[in-house]
Amino acid sequence: MxxxxxxxxxxxxxxxxxxxxxxxxxxxxxxxxxxxxxxxDLYYTQPSGVMEFREDVDIIEQLRYRRYFQRKLEPGQADVIRLQDIKDLVIYTAPVNFLSAKLINMLHTPTGERFLRALILYCGYSIQIEDAMRERDLELEKKVRTPDSDILEEEYRDNLGDLRILVAKEYCTILTGAGDMKPFHHMGPLKKRRSLIEKDARSFETFIRMCVQIVYLSLGRRYFNQIELETHRLLKSEAFNAVGHKSQGRDPKKGHIQEVLLGKCLRHDRQLKLHSPLMNEVFCTRQIDYRLKGLGVVKYPNLTTRLRYLRLAVAGPEEQMATESVIIGIIGMPRARFDTMLRILPTLTPEQKSKSTVLMSRSKQVSSVTKSCTTKQSLHMRTYPDIIIPPKESVEIAAPKGFSEDPDDINPVNEVQRRLWQSRFKMMMNLLTQRRKPRR
Known part of the structure; x- marks a missing residue:
């Protein structure tokens, strides 16, 4: 040698x-x-088929992120977690070779933000209902099923269907390139270009992976597999859902649990007529309040308590969520309860604090053990409370003779952060091109 x-x-x-x-x-x-x-080198990795985000960010990198890239508070602004904070962290930890200027702009549009907030709300509520149905399934082994069980499960099914409508209406805007999504259509703003199938498929997969990571951080860094499975199931038909094919047989759900989670609008047609589950929700024949399909875009007068809740969750300002008891993961919670990487900080009750001080006075070894136990307990605790959607009103609302043409108040997008991430992306790509140039 x-x-x-x-x-x-x-x-x-x-x-x-x-x-x-x-x-x-x-x-x-x-x-x-x-x-x-x-x-x-900390941001760039060689291109591969899997988009992996950096989770092991050291203290120096966290300080750099807080100084240069974290959202700065404006005068008089409440210090709560916004969707922009989660997007910033996801873009910061994403590999540069998967990012693009188009993707950054797409995430910083009103339609993109409404889509993400509706997806976070749906995934959080879907996971919550799945856990509740599993507990009910265990209880039914010892109890007798009553008619009230059907009423409760029907309520769960309707709530999930309405939340899917909120996701579907924004997804249709993205697919058709309507409104502020015109520049991102795969055939151009005028829809006259040639469709680049491979490039469009790659951009679509990257967008889905970014959405999964944003929802994952919004729900307290839990349930990643369930979020990934449900997101791919919603946005893709069964033939193109590679993630669903890999996970088949891992966690089988019983019949009545699956009926509640999937709803009544799931159709099994021939391949030529097959739609994704979100498109099936749009063209479903079940009774749907027409205002759900324009919530957050069209200004409707005299909204019900349920619709006001959903509108605030999808398109309202984050500062009002805590006062109105609207839960979308960690969005709207005080930012002081989380660290730079949006991990919840361990909190102790007065009784636990008194016990820990007594133990610390005894010996250093005992104090280290109790400290590790409290940290483990805080990691297993729920980061956010349960989502409680107001019930439907008994009065049926028919479609009016004429629809309102007044636009709703659009939640503004943070242009400062969008330009910041665009400039960082250009700087990283310039470094990449310089490294790829052959040396003379």
Whole structure:
């Protein structure tokens, strides 16, 4: 074996850096320090089929993120977690080779934000109902089923169907390139270009992966597999759902649980007429309040308590969520309860604090054990309370003779953060092109 094989090109040997000189045929000493890690290496990874986000961000990187990239509070603004904070963290930890200027702009549009908030609300409520149905299934092994069970499960089914409508109406806007989504249509704003199928499919998969990560952080970094499965099931037909094919047989659901979670609008047609489950919700024949399909876009007078709740959850300001008891994961919660990476900080009750102080006075070993136990307990606690959607009113509302043409108050998008991420992305891509240039 040659010296080059032993030490490598620029390898480490006895705490130093050595380089094999081809002309002199000998090893040359360079430095006794390790090579400096460039900032670009922390963000760029070689292109691969899986989009992996960085979870092990060290303290220095967190300080850099807080100083340069974290959203700054405006005067008089409440210090609560916004959807923008979660988007910032996801873009910061995403590999640069998967990002694009189009994707960053797409996430910073009113339609994109309404889609993300509706998806967060639906996934959180769907996971909550699935857990409740599993508990009810265990209870039914010892109890007798009553007619009230059918009424409760029908309420769950209607709530999930209405939340899917909120996701579907924004998804239709994205697919058709309507409104503020015109620049992002795969055939151009005028829809006259040639459709680049491979490029469009790659952009679609990247967008779904970003949405999954945003929902995952919004729900307290829990239920990643369930969020990924449900998001792919909603947005894709069964033939193109590769994630669903891989997970078949892992966690089978019983018949009545599946009926509640999937709803009544799931259709099994021939391949040519097959739609994704979200499109099936739009064209479903079940009784739907017509105002759900324009909530947050069209200004409707005299909204019911249920519709006001859903409108605030999808398109309302985040500061009002805590006062109105609207829950969308960690959005709307005080930012002081979370660290830089949006992990909840451990909190102790007065009784636990008194116990911990007594234990700390006894010995350091006991205090370290109790500290680790309280940290584990805080990780397993629910980050946010349960989602309680107001019930439907008994009065049926028919479609009016004429629809309102007044637009609703649009929640403004943070343009400062959008320009910040665009400039960072351009800087990273310039570094990438410089590294790929051949040296003379």
């Amino acid at each position: 040659s010296d080059e094989d032993d030490f490598g090109i620029g390898g480490l040997y006895e705490n130093g850096r050595w380089l094999w000189d081809e002309r002199q045929k000998r090893i040359v000493f360079l430095s006794n320090l390790r090579p400096k890690v460039d900032e670009f």
